[in-house]
Amino acid sequence: MSTDAAGRRRIVFGSAGAAAAAALGVPLIDMHAAAAATPPKADVHIELEAVPDQIALRPGPPTRVWRYRVKLLRGDARALEAPAGTYLGPIIRVRRGQRARIDLINRLPESTIVHWHGLHVPDDMDGHPRFAIAPGERYVYDFTVANRAGSYWFHPHPHGRTGKQVYFGLAGLFLVSDDEEDSLGLPSGAYDLPLVIQDRVFDADNQLAYLSEGVAPAAAGGRAERGTMGGGMMGGGGGMRMGGMGGMGRMMASMMGVLGDEILVNGRPGAHFDVAARPYRLRLLNACNTRTLKLAWNDDSPMTVIGTDGGLLAEPLQRSHVMLSPAERIDLWVDFARWRAGTALTLQSLAFEGGVDMGGMMGRSGLRDGASFPVATLRVAGDAPRIRETLPERLSSLPPPDTSEALHADRPKVFTLTMGMMRWGINGRGFDMTHASELETVKLGTSEVWEFRNDDTASMMGMVMPHAIHVHGLHFRVIAREVSSRFRHEHDTVRAGLVDEGWKDTVLVMPGERVRILLHFADHPGLFLYHCHMLEHEDSGLMRNYRVEA
Ligand code: C2O
Ligand code: CU
Secondary structure (H helix, E strand, O other): OEEOOOOOOEEEOOHHHHHHHHHHOOOHHHHOHHHHOOOOOOOEEEEEEEEEEEEOOOOOOOEEEEEEEEEEEEOOHHHEEOOOOOOOOOEEEEEOOOEEEEEEEEOOOOOEOEEEEOOOOOHHHOOOHHHOEOOOOEEEEEEEOOOOOEEEEEEEOOOOOHHHHHHOOOOEEEEEEOHHHHOOOOOOHHHEEEEEEEEEOEOOOOOEEEOOEEOOOOEHHHEOOOOOOOOOOOOOOOOOOOOOOOHHHHHHHHHHOOOOOEEEEOOEEOOEEEEOOOEEEEEEEEOOOOOOEEEEEOOOOOEEEEEEOOEEEEEEEEEOOEEEOOOOEEEEEEEHHHOOOOOEEEEEEOOOOOOOOOOOOOOOOOOOOOOOEEEEEEEEOOOOOOOOOOOOOOOOOOOOOOOOOOEOOOOOEEEEEEEEOOEEEEOOEOOOOOOOOOOOEEEOOOEEEEEEEEOOOOOOOOOOOOEEEEEOOOOEEEEEEEEOHHHHHHHHOOHHHOOOOOOEOEEEEOOOEEEEEEEEOOOOOEEEEEEEOOHHHHHOOOEEEEEEEO
């Protein structure tokens, strides 16, 4: 075992030892028990093993997936919920101020790293791709949870492979609670229901295929196959399994985005929930690779929004529908006592214009971006007593965005989303592992206004589509949107569902739109990412670093 310079938290197993252990089927962890020792001050210690596995998701053969296998080594049993019958998860629950130690162990046949989406952590705890670990290695996270109560999540972030690893199943929720939230008495326990929404394509054998790659069957004992799963090597029966997705469609999808035609909630298809006639908190996360959701109740009942990416809003808001681009979260408060007992409500995604359009080259997925489809059914129990609880009028204190101290408030830094030579970029530049330009360098303790422009139609050769801009390491405020008249029609189909109030870490930028955000670099110096969270865009260049200088 050695600790290397690239990451002091990265523990590299001796490669000969690791290979021998893999060959013998000896769990690596036993050879390195010291690495798993809980630091005395950790409130929670979790082991997160990224493993190939298989799960029965649909009638017929089980689906090969990649998932996190977990163990709680220290802490309250409620800190970890690992539901059965899903590839997704676990749900990690912590309180603000707690110290969390999490050991990621990579048992995949390729490198990986975990990003804590929305958490304010030092840069070496953030899961930047420069810290990706090879098969058999361990990465030790150890941080104090500084965030407000809210719905955060985690997923892999290795360079160029995030889309694939998330698609095959790796993602989970990271829910933070705090005293402010407790004082509101919001629905909790079984009445605090996360809905993680994803889209996938299954082949005739119930297998997931991602562009030209599939999940190789796990060797006996659930151990990772050695070697890589390069183009077209699908394991099992071999051969291409993407049905109608030919070379051109695949190339388009690797750039424009992978869309599925089957909707899964919490890692299961055909989502159905029995709910009591009482208030619930629904935590919605769009964990699709590329698909944007326009969520509404089938009977047009208004939605009550209580939180966004960075926790609770100042006060509840009513919306007829809510837009949720990849990685965004919305917390709803829903009183199911409003509906008659036995009512089957459908949470659906409504049609909108301006989505990712691949001009018919969509492979097997017939469900276009911006199509309407059902997401989940919620049946209101017929027998339970009705429980009335009211929602407080004030939820949290949320100062209005104040740009008076911000640098560039009137002339924001401009980040134009570009496409050239069939590559995505930001201001014409693709991803560079360790570089940040002068524009991308900021000072610790300062605030800036940035403007993301999705209106460079010339460079995009007409391929204008929405993007979901995510900034690591902080939460920002959305302070302005402006849409060119050419795309007003598309924008009109989503505008009423945008929730720009509150703290955000991901924001939908529609075609023809410019979005201004206010950022404060409060906590940590170092190198952080900002990128589009449509994972195929991110993996093919719509990602850059910014550097916070002390
Ligand atoms: Cu959730 Cu850099 O991503
Ligand atoms: Cu994008």
